[in-house]
Amino acid sequence: MAILVVDDSRLYRNIIKNVLAERNMADEGILDAGDGSEALSILLEREDISLLLVDWNMPKMNGLDLVKKIREMDRYKTMPIVMITSEAARYNVMEALKAGVSDYVVKPITGRILGNKIDAFLQR
Amino acid sequence: MDVRYINPFIVASINAFTNFLQTEIKAQKPFLYDAGNSDLHYDVSGIIGLAGEVKGSVVVSFPKLAALKIVTRMTGVETKVFDDDVTDAVGELVNIVAGNAKKGLQQFRIEISLPSVVKGPQHRIAWMAGVPVITVPLSCEFGMVYLFVSIKEVGA
Numbered sequence: 001m002a003i004l005v006v007d008d009s010r011l012y013r014n015i016i017k018n019v020l021a022e023r024n025m026a027d028e029g030i031l032d033a034g035d036g037s038e039a040l041s042i043l044l045e046r047e048d049i050s051l052l053l054v055d056w057n058m059p060k061m062n063g064l065d066l067v068k069k070i071r072e073m074d075r076y077k078t079m080p081i082v083m084i085t086s087e088a089a090r091y092n093v094m095e096a097l098k099a100g101v102s103d104y105v106v107k108p109i110t111g112r113i114l115g116n117k118i119d120a121f122l123q124r
Numbered sequence: 125m126d127v128r129y130i131n132p133f134i135v136a137s138i139n140a141f142t143n144f145l146q147t148e149i150k151a152q153k154p155f156l157y158d159a160g161n162s163d164l165h166y167d168v169s170g171i172i173g174l175a176g177e178v179k180g181s182v183v184v185s186f187p188k189l190a191a192l193k194i195v196t197r198m199t200g201v202e203t204k205v206f207d208d209d210v211t212d213a214v215g216e217l218v219n220i221v222a223g224n225a226k227k228g229l230q231q232f233r234i235e236i237s238l239p240s241v242v243k244g245p246q247h248r249i250a251w252m253a254g255v256p257v258i259t260v261p262l263s264c265e266f267g268m269v270y271l272f273v274s275i276k277e278v279g280a
């Protein structure tokens with residue numbers, strides 16, 4: 001099982017990866033990408049990704065477009081996707097849910113809250 | 125500019141510093157930006173463009189020492205030089221301020237750009253012509269930080 005963290009901020013990727021490491025996720029099970037395009041390549045290549053944590057605003061391909069693309073793929077139709085973004089407007093939340101995200105978290109987020117969200121998906 | 129458009133950015137800045145950096149920040153009285161004002165000292169700025177039903181930009185500017193202290197707080201590693209971590213942290217902070225502020229401006233559909241970061245003592249920002257810029261000094265344990273908001277309704 002692997003989790004993919006997608007954020008153009010290395011700082012935020014590390015924050016999220018630290019939360020995952022605290023959950024005893026093995027290093028090799030935590031993958032990361034700096035934009036949607038890089039994430040898509042990983043998702044096409046690997047078959048063991050079971051949770052996607054994705055930012056919205058990123059270069060090359062943003063998180064929303066990534067979610068729309070992978071929801072069209074049979075193997076990722078039901079994979080949990082958590083969008084972690086600074087975009088706090090209600091219309092953004094609605095747009096992301098419509099695109100297929102499972103949960104929506106507004107930055108800044110504490111490790112505790114993010115950890116609880118991740119735990120909920122990992123236990124399913 | 126309608127001053128009600130400024131408050132969401134102040135609230136978002138306070139939220140970002142409180143929840144992201146775990147530090148208290150106090151907003152001082154806002155004033156109209158004047159390019160000739162030499163009292164404002166900053167070395168690095170994070171810039172986000174606003175588009176959609178408004179136009180303008182949001183900028184958060186830091187003196188070098190404040191930026192280094194903030195990155196040290198974020199990463200837990202003492203940072204002494206302007207490196208990629210500083211660029212990343214400043215960009216992420218302004219991104220959070222702009223994105224969170226949209227919650228208080230939901231009467232408009234607003235698109236925010238990716239952040240860009242400019243470095244250099246007293247660097248100049250290219251503000252959008254015809255859109256006033258409001259300066260909000262923010263004081264915190266790291267020093268004085270400046271929030272600049274330039275926003276105008278499209279068609280107004």
